[in-house]
Amino acid sequence: MMDFSAAKGPKLTLDESSVLDIGACIVDGNNLAPGRAIPDDGDPRIDHSLEGFLFTCGPDHIRHPQPMPEGFEGKRYPLHGSFSSHPAKILWTKFEDGNAECRADIDIVTAEGRSAKLERHWRIDGATGEVSLADRIVNTSTEAMPVFLMYHMNVGGKWFDEGTRLSGGMLENGGFPWTFGDELGGIFCVPASEKSEAGAEVRLGPIAAIGGKTLRVRFGTETLPFLQVWRNQRAPAHVLGIEPVSHRWVSRDELEEAGEFNILKPGEARNFMLNFAFV
Incomplete structure (x- = not known):
């Protein structure tokens, strides 16, 4: 793990062994x-990555395992594609x-044996403390391939209290308590927002344990047009x-039947953007 921090903002560790995802996020x-405090999904790559604050899914698949062609x-x-590890x-x-x-560059071999490259650029603004991630996925194989991407930003539930809420324009009534869904968990996926240069914004907070700060997440909706939120309180x-x-x-x-694969031809690339701050 590599320590990564600026004059202001969270103190991060970046995992050089797994796509330069975020391990610790200290505020x-x-x-x-x-x-x-994560579920055992039976995949050691994901088990390791789930422990951290952010891990990346794709590029050949997202979400849970499905049969290959x-x-x-x-x-x-x-599980969650081939990026991890x-x-x-x-x-x-x-x-x-x-x-x-x-x-950093990360060379990927997909489950289908195709090659891709993730060009990853992390920044922390020392004046505002905002963390920015710019990703570019390039198809380096000789065949066209669909590209998927999901950023998992995982936060330990032990830090939340009754006042902690999710809020955002894409959420029902503009937001609700973090304990949405059934007693022990829930999941939903909604359109992120209208496409715009500003992207979409979702907030989680206030979090009393970090001085009442709120986690503010912004992401580019041109290539990340949906927001999924997942909560799991099934022990451990x-x-x-x-x-x-x-x-x-x-x-x-x-997705394939609906024509919703994002196909990259050999040599083509696709950009993804995310940033977050504690405000």
């Missing part, structure tokens, strides 16, 4: 990542004028996930 001395002998796409090649890091930046799990995502919450077959 006011508290690590908001869920750690071991003919020619793959009854295999299934891995691919090591990052860090090209450079900068800590200048209170700001922090890190640029105690976690809430804010999950900007590229596709509706339906089966892979249904």
